[in-house]
Amino acid sequence: MCMICSSAMAAAFTALSATSRRSFLGSAAAAAGVFVAEAVGPAGIGPALADGSLNGVLEGDLPRDGGKANPATTIFTAKAVITMERENPRAWAVAVQGKTIVAAGSLEQVKAALGDRPSTIDDTFADHVILPGFIDQHLHPILGALTLAVEVIAPEDWPMPGRTFKAATTPEEYRSRLRSAEAALKDPGEWLLSWGYHPLWHGPLMRADLDGVSEARPIAIWQRSCHEFTLNSAAITALGIREDATRGKGEWSRQVDFANGHFWEGGLNFMIGPMLKVLATPERLRSGLRQMVAYLHANGVTAYNEPGALYTPDMWTIYEAILGAPTTPMYATFLADGRGIPDRVGLARALEATEAQIAVSPAGPGKKLMFFPKQIKLFADGAIISQLMQMKDGYLDGHKGEWIMPPGQLEERARLYWNAGYQIHVHVNGDLGLEVLLNVLEKLMAENPRADHRTVIVHFANSTDEQVARIARLGAIVSANPYYPVGFADKYGESGLGPERADVMVRARSVLDHAIPFSLHSDLPMAPAAPLALAWYAVNRLTPSGRVAGPEQRIDVDAALRAVTIEAAYSWRQEDRIGSIAPGKVANFTVLHDDPYAVDPMKLRDIPVWGTVFEGVVFPVVRA
Secondary structure, eight states, X not given: OOTTTTHHHHHHHHHSOHHHHHHHHHTXXXXXXXXXXSOBOGGXXXXXXXXXXHHHXXXXXXXXXXXXXXXXXXXXXXXXXXXXXXXXXXXXXEEEETTEEEEEESHHHHHHHHTTOXXXXXXEEEEEEEEXXXXXXXXXXXXHHHHTTSEEOOSSOEEETTEEEOOOOSHHHHHHHHHHHHHHOOSTTSOEEEEEEOXXXXXXXXXXXXXXXXXXXXXXXXXXXXXXXXXXXXXXXXXXXXXGGGXXXXXXGGGEXXXXXXXXXXXXXXXXXXXXXXXXXXXXXXXXXXXXXXXXXXXXXXXXXXXXXXXXXXXXXXXXXXXXXXXXXXXXXXXXXXXXXXHHHOGGGHHHHHHHHHTTSOSOTTBSEEEEEEEEEEEOBXXXXXXXXXXXXXXXXXXXXXXXXXXXXXXXXXXXXXXXXXXXXXXXXXXHHHHHHHHHXXXXXXXXXXXTOOOEEEEOOSOOHHHHHHHHHHTOEEEEOTHHHHHHHHHHHHTTSOHHHHXXXXXXXXXXXXXXXXXXXOTTTTSOOOHHHHHHHHHHOBOTTXXXXXXXXXXXXXXXXXXXTHHHHHHTTOTTTSSSOOTTSBXXXXXXXXXXXXXXXXXXXXXXEEEEEETTEEEEOOOO
């Protein structure tokens, strides 16, 4: 995903004045303010005290008494309980003691399993359907907070709490929306910040075009991929960017078009520091993170992971205050960054520094935030949304992809972490990028064979059938973004990839046919962090033009729902603790109004989310 996610953003936050940081951190408790109604505890327990014992649970220390003798057992009944357990796929009641599932089955079976243990029956969900808590395998909370808290003008609708940003699908519509957003700003010195622009929908957009919107007001346009910015003259002046300072820096300098105000990939390094002082103000971060948490909860998410985590001590304090607040009914988990850490300390000290970062939030009781131990995020090629992935046969217009980690560097870092026993998650989008990654993995397996290494192919945009077979042979697994063919196949078929390659992006059916573990993710803000929508994309592959992209790559509803529950947990090595409904697992549920197996698959994403149960405590979604 985004090249600015970690090191540049962390540096920019650190560069904020001490006064700004204190202002933000001092109001962090308020930032975590309640976004759902007072949590409804089972059997009238009262307000949620979600102290986040996931870390202890994931270590194998399921709470037995949690410091309290025999916490009350509640039996939740439902129209159906979809367990994601192969041997017991459907139930009608689930018993919860404290934060732990103790039984699931028919009401009679659950009562029999409890024996003489005191219990109460909660019929809140009698007309609803309970699933394991939805998991977004991969998203970026800070990027989600920042992009969706500005003026969103994108090729698709973005429904957010309290507001839906409607799609702009033509150049004329985009420019009209941008001019309206500028006119709505009252302060003549206020920045106009917008995210979502894409040239295939919105046409060319240069510095002169933005100067035409306003010569006086600074304007910054953040491209849909998050890998590019376009600035007007007033913004370049306000940020203090000089053309001579962008010269003589190798590849970075080739990724700047100063005359047109365009900065992309490595060229972002010339502007992202001062830009983030505008974009990531304490107030914007606070409101954006609150909005993101409310958005995730409304979509039934109970756990997510940020790979290549944005980390500074100050930022972690913010995470604890907002993402770890008692009223936040979900787990925030993180992977260490195998790009930023070695860049900062060098390869010789990278393992030590990685372990130190993981130790910031080690496994243990009483935490909702944690770094997964012995897991690392690496990168191969560039972003799909800006068509900078590395393709074997290039692009129709002759442009070239980019490497985030050149092949030699990817191999060097993969070997370091592989030999140290890490599970490796690798961002890769093009079929050439995937070929390089599979060649590296084949070398590592030959040098130092490892069973159950679960190397995760992340995003998995472009591939060949032969590469899918290699993934299976090498024992890797796939976490895909199913939005790519839905959102981009129409346009990429016309420009860049051509229809044959565009339509088979994300070969989900091929992966399942090879019995490769398969999960889904949003990579928020690359796709909506709405697991039912992710499942809908994978099941239907229906594009905005009304056609099915690669119909042979569609998967069934069961596979899609497993991909946002148990298979997502498997990709994190947490399948023994979360992802399905079974005795001994954490009591995290997503509650739906309808049975996703019973509705028309075309209506899968339209099923309303009633709310969630998080660590045994009920959190209804409050809608305006």
